[in-house]
Amino acid sequence: MSSVRPADAAGTPGLGPNRSGATPRSPFDIEQGLTAVRSFLPCATPEAWVAAAMGHLDILLLDHANCERKAAATAVSLLFRYERVPGLPERMSRLAREELRHYEQVLAILARRKVGLRPVTASRYAGGLRELVRASEPDRLVDLLLCGALVEARSCERFAALLPVLEPDLARFYRRLLVSEARHFEDYLLLADTVATVEEVAQRLLLFKQREAELITSPDAQFRFHSGLPGGEQLAAR
């Protein structure tokens, strides 16, 4: 564990300059944020996934709603478990509120489009990353924060990838969301930087990024918001 740092630019205790590429910015610059997100991720979303998304828009939105509420639940669970980590409760509380707001917004879009809520099974993505999370503390916290950073960064990158092909009202919505997700990516990385050494963050990121790239670029039978390369079977996606 590294020592606690002075307040960061946003006044959050314990968070100083980061070591993983996340830079606090205000006001948020979309292009700069996207550049940081893309350089952090191990690979770009395959074009084939973007094309598949257009053929599975209902599933995309339903799974997106699931992702938002899961993101809120993850943040709440972290602030319950790690309330004493400097800066964590403040950042996770704000993040959870934003994710629930996103959830409500996706629900409103689904209602407008007359898409009924129905269960959509989880993609392999989050579970695939979580398999690498170490069980003992403080290793577990470091790994959970790095997983969080990757999930948020990928969400942000996917929103950006969808913008050119989405109908205008959805594109406007996703453009707003990608700004939030870029900030969430930074929140997680900044927290990881406060609880682990430079070497540990670099070493764990290498492992998680390798797994993330596999999940994004290998054939995936299901189409979901975080699914991999579209496979043949997904034409029958429910």
Ligand SMILES: [Fe+2]
């Ligand atoms: Fe969100």
Ligand SMILES: [Fe+2]
């Ligand atoms: Fe988020």
